Amino acid sequence: MGFTRLLHGHKTFDHGIYPIEHKELTAGKPIRRLPFADELVIPLQQHKGRASVPIVKVGQEVVRGEPIAVADHFVSVPMHAPATGVIRAIGLAPTAEGPKTQAIFLKVYHAASQQVLYGSECEPEHMNVKDIIQAVQDAGLVGLGGGAFPSHVKMQPPAGRVIHTLLVNGCECEPYLTCDHRIMLEQTEHLIRGIRIALRATRAERAIIGVEDNKLDAVSHLRARIPKHLPITVEAVRSKYPQGAEKMLITALLDAEVPAGGLPADVGVAVFNVGTLAQMGELVPLGRGLIERVVTVSGPAVKNPGNFLVPIGTPVRFLLDQVGLKGPLGQVILGGPMMGMAVSSLDVPVTKSVSGVVALEPEDPALARRQVYPCIKCGECLRACPVSLNPSMLGELAVAREYGVMAGQFNLDQCFECGCCAFVCPSNIPLTQYFRIAKSINRDALRRDETKQTRH
Amino acid sequence: MSRGIEIRTSPHLKRVVTVDKIMRTVVLALLPIAAFAVWQFGLSVLLLLLTTTGVAILTEWGFARAGGRGNTVADWSAVITGLLLGLTLPPGFPLWMAAVAAFVGIALGKALFGGLGYNVMNPALVGRAFVQAAFPVAITTWTPAFAPGRFTEVIPSTLTLPFMQPIPVGDWIASLNLDGWSGATPLAIQKFQHIETPIMDTFSGMIAGSAGETSAILILICGLWLAWQRMLDWRIPVSVMAGAVLVALPFWLLDPSLYPSPWFVLCSGGLMLGAWFMASDMVASPVTASGVILYGLFIGALTVVIRLFGGLVEGIMYAILLANALGPLISSWTQPRVYGSK
Numbered sequence: 152m153g154f155t156r157l158l159h160g161h162k163t164f165d166h167g168i169y170p171i172e173h174k175e176l177t178a179g180k181p182i183r184r185l186p187f188a189d190e191l192v193i194p195l196q197q198h199k200g201r202a203s204v205p206i207v208k209v210g211q212e213v214v215r216g217e218p219i220a221v222a223d224h225f226v227s228v229p230m231h232a233p234a235t236g237v238i239r240a241i242g243l244a245p246t247a248e249g250p251k252t253q254a255i256f257l258k259v260y261h262a263a264s265q266q267v268l269y270g271s272e273c274e275p276e277h278m279n280v281k282d283i284i285q286a287v288q289d290a291g292l293v294g295l296g297g298g299a300f301p302s303h304v305k306m307q308p309p310a311g312r313v314i315h316t317l318l319v320n321g322c323e324c325e326p327y328l329t330c331d332h333r334i335m336l337e338q339t340e341h342l343i344r345g346i347r348i349a350l351r352a353t354r355a356e357r358a359i360i361g362v363e364d365n366k367l368d369a370v371s372h373l374r375a376r377i378p379k380h381l382p383i384t385v386e387a388v389r390s391k392y393p394q395g396a397e398k399m400l401i402t403a404l405l406d407a408e409v410p411a412g413g414l415p416a417d418v419g420v421a422v423f424n425v426g427t428l429a430q431m432g433e434l435v436p437l438g439r440g441l442i443e444r445v446v447t448v449s450g451p452a453v454k455n456p457g458n459f460l461v462p463i464g465t466p467v468r469f470l471l472d473q474v475g476l477k478g479p480l481g482q483v484i485l486g487g488p489m490m491g492m493a494v495s496s497l498d499v500p501v502t503k504s505v506s507g508v509v510a511l512e513p514e515d516p517a518l519a520r521r522q523v524y525p526c527i528k529c530g531e532c533l534r535a536c537p538v539s540l541n542p543s544m545l546g547e548l549a550v551a552r553e554y555g556v557m558a559g560q561f562n563l564d565q566c567f568e569c570g571c572c573a574f575v576c577p578s579n580i581p582l583t584q585y586f587r588i589a590k591s592i593n594r595d596a597l598r599r600d601e602t603k604q605t606r607h
Numbered sequence: 608m609s610r611g612i613e614i615r616t617s618p619h620l621k622r623v624v625t626v627d628k629i630m631r632t633v634v635l636a637l638l639p640i641a642a643f644a645v646w647q648f649g650l651s652v653l654l655l656l657l658t659t660t661g662v663a664i665l666t667e668w669g670f671a672r673a674g675g676r677g678n679t680v681a682d683w684s685a686v687i688t689g690l691l692l693g694l695t696l697p698p699g700f701p702l703w704m705a706a707v708a709a710f711v712g713i714a715l716g717k718a719l720f721g722g723l724g725y726n727v728m729n730p731a732l733v734g735r736a737f738v739q740a741a742f743p744v745a746i747t748t749w750t751p752a753f754a755p756g757r758f759t760e761v762i763p764s765t766l767t768l769p770f771m772q773p774i775p776v777g778d779w780i781a782s783l784n785l786d787g788w789s790g791a792t793p794l795a796i797q798k799f800q801h802i803e804t805p806i807m808d809t810f811s812g813m814i815a816g817s818a819g820e821t822s823a824i825l826i827l828i829c830g831l832w833l834a835w836q837r838m839l840d841w842r843i844p845v846s847v848m849a850g851a852v853l854v855a856l857p858f859w860l861l862d863p864s865l866y867p868s869p870w871f872v873l874c875s876g877g878l879m880l881g882a883w884f885m886a887s888d889m890v891a892s893p894v895t896a897s898g899v900i901l902y903g904l905f906i907g908a909l910t911v912v913i914r915l916f917g918g919l920v921e922g923i924m925y926a927i928l929l930a931n932a933l934g935p936l937i938s939s940w941t942q943p944r945v946y947g948s949k
Contacts, residue, residue, distance in 0.1 A: 539944060
């Protein structure tokens with residue numbers, strides 16, 4: 152298999168892995184709208200940056216699309232009511248990350264028309280950059296591929312940086328997920344409009360849509376529909392995990408590397424997910440806010456997997472009820488199985504960055520007892536790591552609690568926890584988890600040092 | 608829902624290859640070589656391999672138990688050590704000495720460092736180096752291949768009583784009435800008489816030598832299969848061979864009557880077995896991509912240097928042991944260039 156991939160040679164990055172894709176479960180299933188759950192839970196922090204501030208009161212009735220929380224900072228976004236209903240409470244709700252956070256609980260009026268009446272139309276093609284960026288922030292747009300970074304912030308490069316190329320990420324390298332694939336096929340017009348808006352806002356000269364070569368139908372579909380006068384091209388890249396990581400896509404398409412600790416803007420690039428741009432193309436011209444997204448619900452435990460248009464705030468439990476389960480549940484993962492997070496409770500809601508809900512069957516007890524062997528220095532992790540770290544060495548340092556050495560000499564901070572090392576490790580060493588822990592310990596230590604310094 | 612959902616950390620997918628599977632595959636790759644050795648040298652080699660493997664397993668079990676590390680025999684690494692060690696010994700090597708070698712290999716070469724994954728050197732070669740020093744005569748006593756009656760009787764020295772010097776095999780070899788048997792391996796013949804054994808003989812194993820090192824072609828096939836299974840880093844054996852050729856070639860060009868040809872260098876002695884199955888030991892070799900190449904070249908070059916200019920006939924064992932010791936240093940020299948750094 153590896154050999155045929157060498158032969159047809161689409162662009163790619165060094166290292167990486169080939170997990171089984173399981174995309175055939177949902178790749179052919181058109182996006183379907185799901186009904187509303189009885190209650191939607193809208194966390195105030197669904198994005199990177201500052202949490203948004205609620206502007207509604209308990210008991211207040213809201214109309215679908217109406218702003219219910221505002222951004223109080225540049226790196227923040229507002230929230231909009233995903234349904235017409237009444238605010239039941241503002242309080243703590245469970246999240247996939249673990250700690251409970253503030254959220255707005257919205258009781259849905261099932262009898263209401265659920266029409267979106269909010270929003271004032273505009274023509275972003277004729278607006279200036281500042282206004283577009285404001286319009287994108289007002290739409291509450293964040294990276295829908297999983298990053299959840301506010302989109303308008305990425306449109307404004309740091310001082311002294313010029314963005315020349317817009318990369319549109321249609322890789323979708325996580326196993327099981329097909330929502331971006333369907334978006335490229337079904338929301339093509341919105342996507343192209345979104346790219347035009349982003350091109351204008353970033354002042355980039357061209358846009359390249361990168362699509363993994365397991366979705367060649369999307370490549371030809373897009374190529375056929377992009378107007379010839381637009382500086383937008385579509386390129387197939389090799390289907391390899393983690394091709395969809397921002398840095399890996401930049402390397403594959405532009406043969407450039409984002410400097411350590413830097414941003415894509417440092418090499419003149421801004422990267423947006425296809426789902427984000429499709430929503431941008433749909434919402435910004437209408438002046439509306441992000442209230443729903445496409446989610447792939449799949450996995451071995453799911454009876455009727457598919458791609459669904461899901462209101463933000465829909466509890467995972469409701470989604471799983473809609474698709475049906477084959478039997479007992481094991482893990483339920485938000486996002487894909489490589490980087491996604493297992494939820495501790497089915498009450499966790501779908502947020503803006505949830506691209507998939509993957510339900511696994513209970514783990515085979517034989518696998519659960521899987522033995523952890525010592526590292527045999529086979530080097531598989533070095534050959535898998537997309538940023539060329541030495542996970543074998545880092546793993547031994549983690550066991551020895553040399554967290555400072557890990558960061559100082561072995562570039563721990565370049566690790567973005569893609570999971571390749573732990574995936575290939577024949578000794579079953581939980582490398583990715585070790586690195587997550589080491590990074591958070593280092594962060595805590597740094598914070599302690601900073602507070603100590605300010606005190607003196 | 609009757610039972611709670613499960614929570615683990617990402618990645619939630621895992622490739623199925625595990626350490627014990629890698630080790631079992633290596634054992635599988637060694638079996639044809641072992642079988643050929645038994646066919647070539649008979650009952651004695653069968654007993655030899657059973658002894659080294661058995662003692663290696665017992666020693667591993669004993670030390671793991673004493674160290675409270677559970678049952679580490681199940682990872683199959685001790686079986687590899689035992690088998691490999693047996694294959695590097697002369698066919699008529701006294702069994703009690705082989706048992707000492709296996710014990711020392713596992714005990715000093717592996718258990719002392721903390722078991723699998725922590726050993727600095729290849730345990731099989733540690734065991735062999737020990738008996739090379741302790742029993743210099745026995746380890747250089749060679750017996751002919753394809754002796755008649757090799758499946759019904761053992762080489763006399765095999766059954767030497769423990770702590771006794773080996774029974775001389777001269778009379779036994781004489782009784783076989785073999786034409787042209789000099790009692791020397793092709794390496795020794797080349798070194799001291801400057802006569803090269805025909806390459807086809809060294810390739811196919813129709814020569815004297817250690818039990819498992821005689822057929823270069825068989826070792827090559829088994830090694831290539833293992834590399835194809837992705838259980839062996841092909842860069843190591845390839846760079847060992849490249850290193851050997853690089854050093855041997857200029858001398859051979861200078862004086863072909865005195866120095867061996869690169870082909871002979873590759874196919875004679877333990878170079879093939881060492882390159883494919885011992886230098887490639889994952890634990891004792893560097894982990895970095897450029898490090899393994901440096902490591903392999905060093906082994907190949909040093910082997911030839913020892914062969915040509917050292918007092919010893921064969922140098923692969925010490926070359927690998929020395930390179931093993933250098934492994935961590937080579938790794939630290941050749942850390943990969945991290946993405947986004949200069």
